[in-house]
Amino acid sequence: MPHHLMNLRNVPDDEADDIRALFEEHDVHYYETPPSRWGISMGGFWVHADDEAARARSLLNDYQARRRESQRLEYQARCERGETGWWYQFRSRPVAFLAAVVAITVILGFTLLPFVRLG
Secondary structure, X not given: OOEEEEEOOOOOHHHHHHHHHHHHHOOOOOEEEOOOOOOOOOOEEEEOOHHHHHHHHHHHHHHHHHHHHHHHXXXXXXXXXXXXXXXXXXXXXXXXXXXXXXXHHHHHHHHHHHHHHHO
C-alpha cells in the first residue's frame, strides 16, 4: 500500500527540488504526483514499501528541521534589516500597495453597503 510522505500543495519549488535531490541522494524509491491546478488533489511524494517509508520519513523530518531553522534565521535577518511589515511593502512597491488598499476598501464598501442602508 502506498505511503504518502508529503503534501505538495503550496510547497515552494526550491523545497520540492531539495527533497527530490535528498531522496535521489539516499536512493529512496519514490514517486511524485503533482497538485491539481484548482486545489482538488493535493499531490505529493509517495513510496510503496513500509521500510522505505520509514527511512524516507526520517530523512524528510531531518531535512524539514534544518529548513525550518534556516528559514527562521533568514526571517530574523530580514526583520533586522527592516525588510518586513507594512511600511517596507509600501516603500518597495507603493503603487501596488495603494491599489491593494483601494481594492480592499471598495470590496468592503460593497459588502457592507446593504447593512449600512438598513440602519
